[in-house]
Amino acid sequence: MKTVSKVYAFLVFLFLYAPIAVLIVFSFNGSATMSRSVWSGFSLQWYARLLQDRMLLEALRNTLVIAVIAAAVSTVLGTAAAVGINGMNRWARRAVMNVTNFPMVNPDIVTGVSLMLLFVAVSKAMGGRSLGMVSLVLAHITFCLPYVILSVMPKLRQMDPNLYEAAQDLGCPPAASFFRVVLPEILPGVVTGLIMAFTLSIDDFVVSYFTSGTTQTLPIFIYSMTRKRVSPEINALSTLLFAAIILLLIVINLRTAKDGQEKTAGKER
Amino acid sequence: MGKAKSAAFPYLVWMVIFILVPTALVVVFAFTDRSGCFTLKNLEGVGRYSNVFLRSIGLGAAATAVSLAAGYPLAYRIARTHARRRNALIMLVMLPMWMNFLLRTYAWMTLLEDSGILNHILRFLGLPAAHMINTQGAVVLGMVYNYIPYMILPLYSVLTKIDRSVIEAAQDLGADGRTVFLRVTLPMSMPGVISGVTMVFVPAVSTFIISRMLGGGSNLLVGDLIDMQFLGSAYNPNLGSAISLVLMVLILICMGIMNQFDENGATEGGVMV
Secondary structure, eight states: OHHHHHHHHHHHHHHHHHHHHHHHHHHTBOOSSOOSSOOOOBOOHHHHHHHHOHHHHHHHHHHHHHHHHHHHHHHHHHHHHHHHHHTSOHHHHHHHHHHHHHHHHSOHHHHHHHHHHHHHHHHHHTTSOOOOHHHHHHHHHHHHHHHHHHHHHHHHHHSOHHHHHHHHHTTOOHHHHIIIIIHHHHHHHHHHHHHHHHHHHHHOOHHHHHHOTTOOOHHHHHHHHHHSOOOHHHHHHHHHHHHHHHHHHHHHHHHHHHHHHHHHHHHHO | OTGGGGGGHHHHHHHIIIIIHHHHHHHHHHTBOTTSOBOSHHHHHHGGGHHHHHHHHHHHHHHHHHHHHHHHHHHHHHHHSOHHHHHHHHHHHHGGGGSOHHHHHHHHHHHHSTTSHHHHHHHHTTOOOOOOTTSHHHHHHHHHHHHHHHHHHHHHHHHHHSOHHHHHHHHHTTOOHHHHIIIIIHHHTHHHHHHHHHHHHHHHHHOSHHHHHHSTTTSOOHHHHHHHHHTSTTOOHHHHHHHHHHHHHHHHHHHHHHHHHHHHHHHHGGGGO
8 A cells, every 4th residue: 555655656746747857858959950859969059048048038037026026915915814804704704705716716818818908998098008017916916815815714714713812811912913823823824825826926827928018927938939939948947947946945845854853852852 | 803804905905906897897898899889799709619618618627537536645645744755745746836837738749749759659669659649638638737736735735734633533433444534534625625626627627828739729728719819810809808708607607516515515524425
């Protein structure tokens, strides 16, 4: 049974990672014809070209700026909203959760189209300013919010409501009770929400596609390349991003492992 | 927690401006013609595309079912591992999401093509080449590949929070492994199942890139139709809004049923199984 589940987990991870491995391998392909599946020798030419592509680097910068702002704002707004919703009576909570579920349930493409109609109308009213970074950030916060709330809500529901009341009975002011009692309890959900918002924002193509105007984000840039023929430059960029993420993961993991050791060592003493 | 309610206020204002108003705009566009007069022509036009709607729903449902069947055992296994390894494993699930989905889908193109890597491998093994790209199977595969992390994460999140002592209590009362799973673990993880199904089904049904890249021209989905009306060759935002409206209503009905399910699960606990 143990082996079966190990093999199963291995197979799922193989399924998740094999295509990425292919992308990475072909970023080193020396082929001048940009073939997708014929290997013709090791080369770093695509990395060299990548560093010279100003449009691509600007798209990357836009993507990161948008993701950081959208993740931060949606996590704060979303966590506050989850706490508020949790404190509502059953009827109000149900009504608000229906509105919250709406953009999640609503297909991305419809969200994108509807926001495009709004931004176009507003920009016309404001004298023809075209869509760009501002509309992108607003759109990204909007579609990230429900994911933050849905990550935080289950933790709040699983939390014993008496804890918060107990803190207040013991004379702790509401704000302090939140930060010292509620927040630590729901923190895993908040962090999941933050990471999800950041990932969703970086990864988003559909909503950005309809709300970006002429501003390029990385996915939009990639899309315009897939319409022609994908340049292995993009493979090279994916490889670099992937390496950066792995590095980040290792650092986080080492720190948690260290924390864990310190905690257990502390307990033993 | 009377005061806690006000914490949701900024969020509610945000939702009115960026969700309710834009949605109202879609409705207005769906019921007007180019000059802004009321008309039902757009909605009548949607009827011609019912086969596209059926195909989208069928493929999306298949992808959701596969994701749940494949994702649940993994989420369960990860939730059961030692806490220190658990975080690393769940990061492994999330990691592919950091690669853009256009690239992930593009990678599958290079794998599935007639002259692609999988066919190279098949030939190497002496097996006949298979035609995989531009089929409905390829579209479902692309959907599962892109959206399965959204299934695994909420399942994992709920499964780790299940109190071990509840399971131990069931075991002490003589339940075997299968009974514990069916009558304790599974019902307690239903909120995660509902979130996961929602998070996979909605983007799968409405995708337009996956079908374009892996399905070829013959597997047009609703998303492709909408894109064509707004940014494509068949420019007609009014018809596009009408198609969007129908898609939206269909999905809301599906999800309304799912939500009902969730409410029962949350309030009545294990009664469902």
